[in-house]
Amino acid sequence: MSIEYYVDNRSGSCRRTTSVIKELGLDVVYKPIDLLQKENKSDSFLALNPNSMLPVIIDRKAKQQPLILTEAMAINIYLCDTYGGTHLLPKDGTKRYQILQWMSWAAEHFRQPAPIYFEENVITQLMGTDPNTTRLQQAEFMLSKHGQVLDSHLANKCYVVGEKFSLADIDLASALSQMPYSKLPVDRFKHIMRWAKDLEKNHESWKYTGDLLHTGMRQALNHTQ
Ligand SMILES: N[C@@H](CCC(=O)N[C@@H](CS)C(=O)NCC(=O)O)C(=O)O
Structure with a gap:
């Protein structure tokens, strides 16, 4: 097995895949690809992912065409199914489909506001421009609606599906990764906050990738001040 992994540790999307790799x-x-230095816009990187986005893996297996995969959700499902990740995503059974349901919901709904807060409150700061308040209002509307659903679901639960840490927790909790910088207003959802805090406390891989992200973000923001 030989997997090349294109990553920027400050990215919440990469946090999801690095956590699974760990x-x-x-x-x-x-x-390593430095997004702030726009290394993702190079011709060689665009040949791997024309969307210019991280993460990307290339899995080179003997006697097979290399598999180039983009999209953190697809990468994580592939890694779990291929390299012994049934504790994070069972191969079959109802739990597998419940986990996939929450991963899909995370992508379509819950994670949508986070990049808007990041772009408007962090990237604008790095570029010296003003936040777009209309976009922030739209993001706040989405967050209120979807945050309430997840918060109710997590009341009296430690994990999103069943009694175990899974890809569903990773995909949903990653939305909170940039909170200290992006000012994503999730604090009002007390079950979400408790669940997210406990994941960091109880899962070494998740804490490790959180630490990497915060170290990288603090360095990047200090550079600009
Ligand atoms: N849908 C993609 C989103 C990945 C994504 O947003 N990556 C960001 C970093 S968090 C990126 O590479 N942005 C660079 C760009 O937009 O050019 C996934 O889940 O993998």
């Missing part, structure tokens, strides 16, 4: 103990070849 959980599975995979020995991947890290290929």
Whole structure:
């Protein structure tokens, strides 16, 4: 097995895949791409992902065409199904489909406001421009609606599906990764806050990738001040 992994540790999307790589103990070849330096816009990177987005993996298996995969959700499902991640995503059974349901909901709904807060409250700061308040209002509307659904679901629960940490927790909690910088207003959802805090406390891989992200973000923001 030889997997190349294109990553920027400050990215919440990459946090999802790095956490799974750590959980599975995979020995991947890290290929750092600096998003702030626009290394994702190079011709060689665009040949891998024309969307110019991280994460990307290339899995080279003997006697097979290399598999280039983009999209954190697809990468995580592939890694779990191929390299022993049934504790994060069972191969079959109702739990698998409940986990996939929440991952899909995270992508379509719950995670949508987070990048808007990040772009308007962090990227504008780095670029020296003003936040777009209309976009922030739209993001706040989405967050109120979807946050309430997740908060109610998590009342009296430690994990999103069943009694175990899964890809569903990773995909949903990643939305909160940039909170200290983006000012994503999630604090009002007390079950979400308790669940997110406990994930950091109880899951080494999740805490590790959170620490990497915060170290990188603090360095990037200090550079601009
Ligand atoms: N849908 C993609 C989103 C990935 C994504 O938003 N990546 C960001 C970093 S968090 C990125 O690479 N942005 C660079 C760009 O937009 O050019 C996934 O889930 O993998």
